[in-house]
Amino acid sequence: MSWRAILTLVLLAGAIASGWSLWKQRQADAPQARGMGRPDYVLNDFELVALDATGVESFTLRAPRLARDPASRTMDIATPLFVIPPRAGADGAPWEVRSASAWVSASGDEIRLRGNVRADSTNGDGQPVRMATEVLNVFPETRRATSDARVTMVQPGFTISGRGLAARLDTGSVQLLSDIKARYEP
Numbered sequence: 463m464s465w466r467a468i469l470t471l472v473l474l475a476g477a478i479a480s481g482w483s484l485w486k487q488r489q490a491d492a493p494q495a496r497g498m499g500r501p502d503y504v505l506n507d508f509e510l511v512a513l514d515a516t517g518v519e520s521f522t523l524r525a526p527r528l529a530r531d532p533a534s535r536t537m538d539i540a541t542p543l544f545v546i547p548p549r550a551g552a553d554g555a556p557w558e559v560r561s562a563s564a565w566v567s568a569s570g571d572e573i574r575l576r577g578n579v580r581a582d583s584t585n586g587d588g589q590p591v592r593m594a595t596e597v598l599n600v601f602p603e604t605r606r607a608t609s610d611a612r613v614t615m616v617q618p619g620f621t622i623s624g625r626g627l628a629a630r631l632d633t634g635s636v637q638l639l640s641d642i643k644a645r646y647e648p
Contacts, residue, residue: 539566
């Protein structure tokens with residue numbers, strides 16, 4: 463066998479190995495969360511302002527990565543920051559809600575936040591309020607939030623915790639549903 467034939471075989475084997483390696487890497491990079499197939503688009507380091515049906519800001523979203531599933535039209539988001547403004551004409555500050563991950567429904571009317579969820583705002587007196595939980599479902603159009611998990615709320619000098627939550631984000635009304643414990647610290 464000539465040296466040209468040997469060189470051709472070596473180069474062919476290298477090309478096949480390189481192609482196989484690239485193909486395996488491409489499969490490894492595809493999102494697998496919640497059975498998501500290949501996304502139809504991916505956003506990196508972005509800010510998005512979502513409007514409701516009347517054209518009023520529903521929420522603002524900032525995150526390092528968003529992937530949209532073309533089949534269900536839902537979105538998976540890594541380490542999001544949602545800013546949910548108060549309803550037009552209502553008093554109050556916007557809520558800033560952070561979590562490890564989020565899922566947004568196709569219509570944008572439901573957001574499921576999972577992992578190290580933190581929601582910060584101020585109450586009517588201008589005092590900071592923080593809610594912390596592992597699971598929070600937010601409904602931006604109706605300005606509601608719910609959770610079945612353990613929730614802790616902290617205001618200066620006052621801590622309350624319980625299981626389950628029903629909140630009205632536009633009015634700042636928060637109701638813990640069961641196993642409630644409160645601590646007052648002057």
